[in-house]
Amino acid sequence: MYDRVTAPPASRTDFVLESIKEAILNGKLKPGQALVETDLAAALAVSKTPVREALKTLAGSGLVVMSPYRGAAVRTVDAELARSVYDVRLLLEPEALRRSVRLGASFDEAASALEDVPDLARRSLANRRFHRALYAGCDNPLLVEVLDGLSDQAALITVAGWGIHPSWDDEAAEHRAILAAAVRGSAELAAELLHRHVQTFADRVVRELSDVLR
Template sequence: MLRTELANQGAAPKIARPVPLRESVFEALLELILTGHLKPGQHLAESELAGLLGVSRQPIREALQLLSGEGWVDLHPGHGAFVHAPTVEEADQLLAVRTLLETESAKLAARHSTPDGVQRLRALCARGLAAVDADDVDMSVAINSELHAAITELSGNKVLAELASLVSRRVRWYHTPVARKRGRDSWSEHTELVDAIAAADEDRAADIMRKHTEHTRDSYLEQRQAEPVESAPEPTRRRRPRSPK
């Protein structure tokens, strides 16, 4: 009786359940991968990760399975887990898709720009430049992701926003290695982009975003060619022991 009355009155909010430990470990490990603290091709020893995060090996093992399912980690029987080392082709294809999505986002953001939206973008640019001046690469990359997400949100196209969000984390992963190299140039491009959005200049906003994302793409590919990532070892084939006659 009481439950029915409270439910009808909307007076009984659902109690939030705690996040499973494996998901918290998943997010912690993914953040280490995105920021480059765990590098492509690096071996992931369960015992070391457990000690680092202060948990048992079981949630580490479960989190590695989740990361493997999303392509962040490669599991090699007989060798263990390794941070996924993306091929040049894999990175090139994703960054090319990113250019298509974000170019359209910038065009629509200019079409639907609002004073509040532009003010938010300018504030993010100021924070990004401050992070560059402080040589805080992790913060600069995080704010970069936030700025691009804000532009996509300003576009008003929900489907486009959903598609862009699917690649945003991996784009952040590819951007981190070249963020210091791009430095202030990247944020100068951001400032020009925001100016075009504020002026409702759709074509200019789209052109600036296309060139901006292509600069990041080219920088990443150039660095990969100069510093090739070593792939994880191939699993060894184990012979089955002969049964006694």
């Protein structure tokens, strides 16, 4: 179930954290699925202590919910969560990209994230890398921190959206157009294309999640 990271972090807690996070973000651990400490520890060949610490961290980032009676579970994605997360992204991410372009930031990392990913489950992780590379060069650490703080939940929503309606081919084409504008130095066009890209996906996911609950 879990894919080992290429270069395991120094501590076991970090290793467990990255392993569980990747399993959630690539859809191997489903929204609403219970996260049993003993099962996770056995799967990752560690004790329960690093698993417990990792689950607390994931709860803080919004990927996991903790209940005193039911324990931990992967966060369930609903329309309200998607609406809230994407509302903030639409306010901040295009502006961060606009600043990155104007500052002459490098978008090499964004370009590498566009490489074909044959494993469909990993496309969410590539999508996340692409978007972060767009805003990382905005020269505002707090802005980057806020967007990073949303990235886990945004990736979880992306997995849910693709599960309902696979649309990665269309989004990959939109990514290429955004990147091309950014590399050309067209800050306003890049920001406009990014806003349209995020808005289109958000509208669809909110609508489809609302339909699922009816």
